[in-house]
Amino acid sequence: YDSTQTKRGAAALARLKVFEGVPTPYDKVKRMVIHDALKFGLRLQAGHKYCLLDRLSSEVGWNHYDTIK
Template sequence: MGPSTSAPRPRSCGAPSAGVMIPHKTKRGEAALARLKTYEGVPPPYDKTKRLVIPDALKVLRLQPGHKYCLLGELSKEVGWNYHDTIRELEEKRKEKAKVAYERRKQLAKLRLKAEATAEEKLGSQLDILTPIKY
């Protein structure tokens, strides 16, 4: 890499490595590559959505013990990418926000259960009439 080129970014390294795994010479694979989007960190439209875990893709299950591996962000950082720390800080902020939102959801669920119990106490005998028509 010469002096005029910039350091590779993780998102520009991710697409070619995915391209190797996709049958890119077929129409289906070409369309899949066209739909592929790669990001550094979690971008704004997706940071508020619920994150899912695919158990079969977990590092603990897929990587063999003793085998060497590297992370794309770490590799890019070592060859000169300057935004690794920024992405890490943004990820920490996102995790803090998610933790606050989770605690709020738990609190609301507790309040709902408490309100349902209170309503059942107040209704008492009327609950027998309402159960067949409960939505």
């Protein structure tokens, strides 16, 4: 499945902003952990579509896939 096959997926990819590190407006904001978000992977239901960050980043041109593998 390729998310850019649909107009909706292509539009979502165009809106995606990716930063290395913490961008300037957010570096002074207090950080917090959302425990329910960490449990997301355990609650995936069968048949729901999802995307892995390593695959997505390599598809959009990030060249350090082997570093995080």
